Amino acid sequence: MRRFTFCAGHRLVGHEGKCRNLHGHNYTLEVYLTGQEQDEIGRILDFKQLKLAVNGWIDANWDHTFILWERDDNGLAAIRSSEPHRIYELNNNPTAENMAVHFLEDICPQILEGTGATAYKIRLWESEETCAEVALESH
Numbered sequence: 001m002r003r004f005t006f007c008a009g010h011r012l013v014g015h016e017g018k019c020r021n022l023h024g025h026n027y028t029l030e031v032y033l034t035g036q037e038q039d040e041i042g043r044i045l046d047f048k049q050l051k052l053a054v055n056g057w058i059d060a061n062w063d064h065t066f067i068l069w070e071r072d073d074n075g076l077a078a079i080r081s082s083e084p085h086r087i088y089e090l091n092n093n094p095t096a097e098n099m100a101v102h103f104l105e106d107i108c109p110q111i112l113e114g115t116g117a118t119a120y121k122i123r124l125w126e127s128e129e130t131c132a133e134v135a136l137e138s139h
Contacts, residue, residue, distance in 0.1 A: 001030055001031065001032045001033070002030070002031055002047055002050050002051060002054070003028060003029070003030050004028070004029045004030075004031070004051075004054050004055060004058060005026065005027065005028050005029070006026075006027050006029070006058050006059075006062055006063040006064075007024060007025070007026050007027070007063060007064055008024060008025065008027060008062050008063065008064065008065050008066070008067050008088075009022060009023060009024040009025075009065070009066040009067070010022075010023070010024075010025075010066060010067045010068060010094040011023065011068070011072070011075055011094075012093055012094065012095060013069055013071070013072050013075070013093050014093070022066070022075065022078070022079075025126045025127065026127075027062075027124060027125060027126060028124070028125040028131075029054070029058070029103070029122065029123075029124050029125075030121075030122065030123040030124075030125075031050065031054055031103075031108070031119055031122060032119065032120055032121035032122070032123075032135075033045055033050065033112075033117045033118065033119055033120070034117070034118055034120050035116050035117045035118060036116065037116060044116070044117050045112075045115050045116070045117040049115065050117070053111040053112065053115075054111065056111075057107060057111050061088050062088055064086060065086040065087065065088045066079045066085070066086065066087050066088070067087075067088045067090055067094045067099065068087060068088070068089060068090065068094060069089075069090055069091075069092060069093045069094060070089040070090065070091055072093075076089070090102060095132070096124045096125075096126045096130070096131065096132035097132040097134070099124055099132075100122045100123070100124040100132045100133065100134045101122075101134050103122050103124070104119055104121070104122040104134050104135075104136070108122075118136075119136075120135060120136045121133065121134070121135040121136070122134050122135075
């Protein structure tokens with residue numbers, strides 16, 4: 001497992017409380033790996049390789065970005081009205097749960113391709129008190 005941190009904004013369409021407003025979090029992402037084989041040193045994947053792959057993706061896509069639902073026309077328009085801006089459009093409401101599922105199922109297979117490692121669990125912390133955890137069915 002390796003831990004990563006990033007800052008991002010979002011809002012939850014349809015939320016009953018404050019989270020329906022644009023706001024931000026200091027996220028912590030935990031990526032748990034497994035693999036079929038260890039290399040001659042005894043590693044599934046060197047931590048530095050994991051760091052480069054995950055940080056590269058986070059820096060390019062989520063860090064200091066508004067993560068918004070692709071159907072949130074009002075929120076997207078509001079952020080696009082500001083220059084400069086960064087938006088990552090998610091195919092679901094950007095709850096911690098949906099973001100964790102997206103990272104595990106869509107992003108990890110891409111960034112870990114060819115390494116022999118597989119992400120089997122993601123834990124995404126929105127704050128020190130709240131997180132979402134998702135895992136592949138086989139684990």
